[in-house]
Amino acid sequence: xxxxxxxxxKIWRGxxxxxxxxxxxxxxxxxxxxxxxxxxxxxxxxxxxxxxWNCKAGKCGSCSAEVNGMPRLMCMTRLSExxxxxxxxxxxxxxxxxxxxxxTDVSWNFRVKKKIKKFKPRPPDAPxxxxxxxxxxxxxxxxxxxxxxxxxxxxxxxxxxxxxxxQKFIGPRFLIHVAALxxxxxxxxxxxxxxxxxxxxxxxxxxxxxxxxCPESIEITxxxxxxxxxxxxxxxxxxxxxxxxxxxxxLNR
Amino acid sequence: MADYETHEHDVLVIxxxxxxxxxxxxxxxxxxxxxxxxxxxLGKAHTVMAEGGIAAALANVDDRDNWKVHFADTMRGGxxxxxxxxxxxxxxEAPDRVRELEAWGAVFDRTKDGRILQRNFxxxxxxxxxxxxxxxxxxMIRTLQDHGVHQGIDVYMEHTIxxxxxxxxxxxxAFGYERERGRFKxxxxxxxxxxxxxxxxxxxxTSNSWEYTGxxxxxxxxxxxxxxxxEFVQFHPTGMVWPPSVMGILxxxxxxxxxxxxxxxxxxxxxxxxxxxxxxxQTADDEEExxxxxxxxxxxxxxxxxxxxDHVSRCIVREIKEGRGSPHGGVYLDIAWIKQKLPxxxxxxxxxxxxxYHQFKQLADIDITEQPMEVGPTTHYIMGGIHVDPDTQMSRxxxxxxxxxxxxxxxxxxxxxxxxxxxxxxxxxxAGEFAAKFARGNSLGRVENEKIDNxxxxxxxxxxxxxxxxxxxxxxxxxxxxxxxxxxVRNKDEMRHALDTIxxxxxxxxxxxxxxxxxxxxxxxTALDLKNLLTVSEAITRAALExxxxxxAQFREDYPDKNDALGKVNTIMRKGADGSMEVRLEPLPEMxxxxxxxxxxxx
Numbered sequence: 002x003x004x005x006x007x008x009x010x011k012i013w014r015g016x017x018x019x020x021x022x023x024x025x026x027x028x029x030x031x032x033x034x035x036x037x038x039x040x041x042x043x044x045x046x047x048x049x050x051x052x053x054w055n056c057k058a059g060k061c062g063s064c065s066a067e068v069n070g071m072p073r074l075m076c077m078t079r080l081s082e083x084x085x086x087x088x089x090x091x092x093x094x095x096x097x098x099x100x101x102x103x104x105t106d107v108s109w110n111f112r113v114k115k116k117i118k119k120f121k122p123r124p125p126d127a128p129x130x131x132x133x134x135x136x137x138x139x140x141x142x143x144x145x146x147x148x149x150x151x152x153x154x155x156x157x158x159x160x161x162x163x164x165x166x167x168q169k170f171i172g173p174r175f176l177i178h179v180a181a182l183x184x185x186x187x188x189x190x191x192x193x194x195x196x197x198x199x200x201x202x203x204x205x206x207x208x209x210x211x212x213x214x215c216p217e218s219i220e221i222t223x224x225x226x227x228x229x230x231x232x233x234x235x236x237x238x239x240x241x242x243x244x245x246x247x248x249x250x251x252l253n254r
Numbered sequence: 255m256a257d258y259e260t261h262e263h264d265v266l267v268i269x270x271x272x273x274x275x276x277x278x279x280x281x282x283x284x285x286x287x288x289x290x291x292x293x294x295x296l297g298k299a300h301t302v303m304a305e306g307g308i309a310a311a312l313a314n315v316d317d318r319d320n321w322k323v324h325f326a327d328t329m330r331g332g333x334x335x336x337x338x339x340x341x342x343x344x345x346x347e348a349p350d351r352v353r354e355l356e357a358w359g360a361v362f363d364r365t366k367d368g369r370i371l372q373r374n375f376x377x378x379x380x381x382x383x384x385x386x387x388x389x390x391x392x393x394m395i396r397t398l399q400d401h402g403v404h405q406g407i408d409v410y411m412e413h414t415i416x417x418x419x420x421x422x423x424x425x426x427x428a429f430g431y432e433r434e435r436g437r438f439k440x441x442x443x444x445x446x447x448x449x450x451x452x453x454x455x456x457x458x459x460t461s462n463s464w465e466y467t468g469x470x471x472x473x474x475x476x477x478x479x480x481x482x483x484x485e486f487v488q489f490h491p492t493g494m495v496w497p498p499s500v501m502g503i504l505x506x507x508x509x510x511x512x513x514x515x516x517x518x519x520x521x522x523x524x525x526x527x528x529x530x531x532x533x534x535x536q537t538a539d540d541e542e543e544x545x546x547x548x549x550x551x552x553x554x555x556x557x558x559x560x561x562x563x564d565h566v567s568r569c570i571v572r573e574i575k576e577g578r579g580s581p582h583g584g585v586y587l588d589i590a591w592i593k594q595k596l597p598x599x600x601x602x603x604x605x606x607x608x609x610x611y612h613q614f615k616q617l618a619d620i621d622i623t624e625q626p627m628e629v630g631p632t633t634h635y636i637m638g639g640i641h642v643d644p645d646t647q648m649s650r651x652x653x654x655x656x657x658x659x660x661x662x663x664x665x666x667x668x669x670x671x672x673x674x675x676x677x678x679x680x681x682x683x684x685a686g687e688f689a690a691k692f693a694r695g696n697s698l699g700r701v702e703n704e705k706i707d708n709x710x711x712x713x714x715x716x717x718x719x720x721x722x723x724x725x726x727x728x729x730x731x732x733x734x735x736x737x738x739x740x741x742x743v744r745n746k747d748e749m750r751h752a753l754d755t756i757x758x759x760x761x762x763x764x765x766x767x768x769x770x771x772x773x774x775x776x777x778x779x780t781a782l783d784l785k786n787l788l789t790v791s792e793a794i795t796r797a798a799l800e801x802x803x804x805x806x807a808q809f810r811e812d813y814p815d816k817n818d819a820l821g822k823v824n825t826i827m828r829k830g831a832d833g834s835m836e837v838r839l840e841p842l843p844e845m846x847x848x849x850x851x852x853x854x855x856x857x
Contacts, residue, residue: 016773032497032618044726048777049770053294055463058503058613060392061298077616100434101774111296111403111411119404120359131353133368139361143386146361146393150297185359 005030008085010038012050013092016101024088029080035091036064036075039103051102059216062151066103067092072153072214094156107152113171117179118195122187138186145181145225147217150174154211154221160204170201173211173221180225183232193236202230256707258429258440263289263408264693265686266428266443268415269470271299272391272678273658273685274449275398276351280686281447282405286693289441290402291410291430293450293465297399300451300463301678304391305506305609306375307383308355308679309672310348314365315372316380316552321345323379325849326856328673330532331377331562332637332666333806333816335483335824338845339644340664344673344680351679352384360397362386374511374548376560377670379536379856381550388506388607394675413439415469416782417709418446418477418654419701425477425654426699429709433779436772438710442701444693447647447685448474448640448656449678453487453790455729455783457633458737461493461504467783468790470660474640475789479649480828482662484638484790485797486807488669489742491516491566493632495584500617502632505587505610507671509627510559512606513548514589515541516570517626518578524585525558530565535857537561545595564668564807567631571742574630584630590623599623631742635674636790637665637807638797641826647685653692657685667806714772715764716781722767725781732759732787740795745812752795760788792835797825800837 005028014023025042036054043050054064057076064075069083069090083089097105126132154173160166171179179196182188196202205226212221219225235242265281267274270292282288292299313319325345329336356362356370362384363371372381386393403409412433419427419440427442450470454462475481492505510516518524529537537558538544544557559566570585580586589607593599600623604611607622614620614627639662640649647655658678665673716722739752763784768777803817804810823839830836 030498033499034617037499043776044724044730048724048726048768048780049775051774051776055294055298055300055465056303057463057500058303059616060389060609061302061463063294063298079617104774106434107295108411111409114400115403119400122357122359125357130357131369132356134361134364135368136364139364142361143363146386146396147389149302149392150396182359185361188359 008038008080009088010042011088011090012039012042012102014050014102015099017099020099022090029085033080034076035068035073035078035080035089038080039075039091051100051104053104060149062149065094065151065153065156067094072156074151074153074216077216094152096156096158096162097152109167110150110152110155110174113175114178117175117182118190118192120182120185120188121190123189132187134186141224142181142184144219145177147219148174148177149217151216153214153216157210157214159208159210166201166204170204173205173226175200176202176205176229177219177221177225180229183229193232196229197233197237202226202233256710258438258706260440260442261289261408262442262698263287264443265445265447265689266291266441267447267449267686268428269299269449269451269658269660270296270409271301271449271451271658272394272398272675273682274299274447275395275402276679276682277447277449277657277686277689278407279398279402279405280683281690282407284687284690286690288407289410289443290407291413291415291441293412293414295411296409297395299395300466301391301395301675303461303504304394304675305388305504306508306511307373307385307390307672308348308352308394308675309375309378309382309670310352310384310676311345311382312349312352312370312372312384314369315550319380319382322852323856324348324382326853327378328664328670329666329853331668331670333668334666334821335805335842336666337644337663337843338849339843340681342849343644343684344664344677347680348676351676351683355394355397358397358401360393362393373508374556374560375671376507376510376566377562378672383672385508387605388508388609390675414779414782415473416713418473419705420477421699421701423478424652424696424699427701429706431713433774436775436778438713440701440706442698444696444698445653445655445689447689448654448660449658449682449685450660452659453636454633456732456736456787456791456794457741458733459493459502460633461490461502462633468786469783470656471639471793472786472789474649474651474654474656475793475829477651477654478829479651479654480641480826481793482638482641482824482826483666483797484636484793484827485801485825486637486667487633487794488563488635488637488807489567489631490634491563491570491631492587492629494618495628495630496582497618503613504632504634505627505629506607509587509589509607509610511548512589512603513545513592514559514587515557515591516559516566517586517588518573519580520578524573524578525561525566525569528569529558530561533561562668562670567742568809570631580628582628584628586626587629588626590625635659635669637667637669638662638794645684646688647681648688648692653696655685655689657681667808713782716766716768716778717772719765719767722765723762725766725768725777725784728759728762728766728784729780729787732756732791735759736791736794740791740798742809744798744808744810746799749795749799753792756788756792756795763788793827796835796837797827800825800839
């Protein structure tokens with residue numbers, strides 16, 4: 002049997018107080034992904050190496066990290082696409098506080114989501130309490146609902162990552178969540194005011210970094226954020242639109 | 255007693271997949287305070303991996319469908335050892351549970367007239383699975399999660415429960431730790447719902463993640479509850495087999511529902527070679543009829559690829575064993591062939607099976623619109639679990655409820671695809687409802703400090719051993735033992751050998767050592783999960799030895815046929831007074847005549 006191919010991984014080890022990269026060398030077999038290498042190292046050389054993972058198939062969004070500087074899901078990053086003659090660096094997402102090693106504190110995301118107004122459907126369309134929707138009317142919403150909440154888009158968003166505006170901006174993940182609700186054919190809630198103020202949609206200046214890293218290939222900027230920005234503009238800055246809605250409101254009263 | 259952080263709730267739900275979330279929502283809606291403990295982050299539980307759909311007789315696609323047919327299909331698939339009452343409730347209530355998801359914001363694929371679309375699946379007579387492409391589980395867990403967080407449920411993410419606390423015979427709390435800092439916590443509650451999912455990590459090749467270590471099964475067993483049907487472990491016929499690092503990852507049955515076929519290396523569609531007696535009248539005569547079925551022809555019968563999972567898995571194993579397998583030890587699953595039938599086949603496949611397309615493209619360099627996939631069986635699900643009352647989901651321990659995969663009874667000897675997501679909803683809701691009711695009628699109990707201190711001491715022992723074994727090695731040896739000796743094909747000698755090995759592994763498990771500190775330490779977590787894995791592995795093996803026949807997911811090469819007498823009993827196990835595992839056979843509950851008639855009418 003020939004000697005198994007080896008590769009070196011520079012993995013960040015540490016916690017909130019600080020840390021450093023440590024080198025680990027491990028065997029490489031066909032089809033391996035970065036998460037396999039991390040698990041192998043964990044099972045042999047570093048039992049206490051902290052790392053989140055669940056499905057190992059790109060469906061749960063747990064194993065987000067930065068591989069050679071790129072925000073990636075470790076389970077979907079194959080070693081064959083990386084230059085293995087150099088060490089592969091694996092480090093935690095930078096936009097969130099480190100808990101330990103590759104694990105970050107993503108609790109801010111859960112708090113943000115809780116503040117977004119929930120789905121509020123119109124009354125059912127049929128006497129049996131069900132609704133009717135055409136497939137073409139839900140294609141866009143289904144695209145947004147593919148989101149696996151890996152938070153890589155949040156990690157790469159410079160408003161959060163570089164400017165730390167966690168109090169004023171909800172980030173691409175939750176703009177997409179709002180978009181999915183706002184464009185849901187059955188939803189009757191109005192979230193435009195919050196989008197402009199508390200949720201800070203204006204801070205996004207459409208650099209599309211989020212779209213580039215989305216493992217689900219959701220067109221975050223073009224299909225989600227830009228249409229939402231247009232809705233905000235229509236609501237607050239278009240005088241005719243404003244007048245029309247005011248009249249409609251009066252008439253409905 | 256040491257000072258532990260303590261939380262108090264009326265109802266504590268352990269596990270935050272579909273069943274746990276649904277239970278928490280229901281209990282919370284009933285006005286009681288609810289705590290929800292999840293082993294990972296919220297929304298990452300295994301429900302997220304479910305692909306094909308939720309089985310419910312909505313009759314949106316075929317108006318001949320109704321709860322009676324769904325009930326009969328579920329019982330036939332389970333080889334009639336199911337708890338009939340659970341199968342009945344499930345079939346009757348699943349449609350409401352699906353419609354309720356839509357009211358909470360789920361966006362299912364649509365029929366032409368704008369209703370929820372349903373697809374074909376193994377063992378279901380009519381197209382019955384409400385779905386969203388091949389990511390139905392994600393849609394379901396996200397809908398429940400987003401609905402649940404607005405209900406005032408307290409969520410404890412990345413917490414693991416180590417033991418249940420009892421006051422006399424009633425369960426009154428749970429003791430565990432939070433992952434981040436490794437600190438112990440006490441949860442006091444008037445009622446507890448276990449919704450911890452499965453046991454897949456007991457096997458080497460599995461579709462399950464690290465979390466599925468049989469926690470709920472083991473916690474309930476230790477607390478005095480009974481386990482039922484533990485011999486029935488579902489090996490899903492189609493897991494990935496290549497490359498090695500992805501071995502076991504699930505390939506949805508939806509591929510076959512959309513027309514995918516299984517072939518061996520000779521190109522033969524081997525599923526036509528053996529059709530079980532009780533499915534003969536429901537199975538297509540030839541390939542042409544099978545294709546018509548997948549295209550929605552109501553006069554056609556389903557192709558043999560859509561027979562039940564136990565049977566399909568065994569046929570695949572037979573092909574591989576007899577030398578007709580694919581190069582990497584599987585068989586071929588081909589959906590690309592439908593381009594002979596459909597003009598825009600590639601687009602159709604990408605639309606209907608998007609995550610399968612990406613999974614193979616990214617992980618195996620295979621374009622499934624062009625090439626066949628290589629697949630083989632993977633440990634997927636356990637039909638067995640905590641023995642519960644069918645209506646209330648309460649176990650034999652007062653105040654202790656269970657729902658979803660860790661509870662048992664609805665599936666009998668084999669689960670139909672799609673019946674799991676509906677099971678989670680139907681019985682998650684019931685567990686939440688009755689746990690809330692129980693909580694209203696009871697006060698918080700007394701927790702025994704001494705027991706808690708002992709549990710805490712035992713939990714940190716792996717840190718105190720200077721020399722000890724690596725917990726990952728013990729886990730790996732157990733996984734290999736179960737894979738090799740208590741897998742798809744079983745016999746007495748191998749299982750006896752497995753029991754001896756498990757005994758030996760138990761002594762190794764209490765001597766493992768871990769390095770580092772208690773903060774987010776996976777080595778320590780692996781060490782703590784070993785006990786549960788060993789308990790469920792022993793339960794599976796003892797139950798499988800006791801059932802001296804082949805039925806559903808249990809195939810005994812030393813007893814290759816069904817035994818009518820054993821078709822009338824369930825295996826039940828509980829912890830004996832001396833601490834050993836006791837197994838007994840208990841007659842099935844007597845089915846009422848109206849249900850017997852439904853089964854006859856649907857034969």
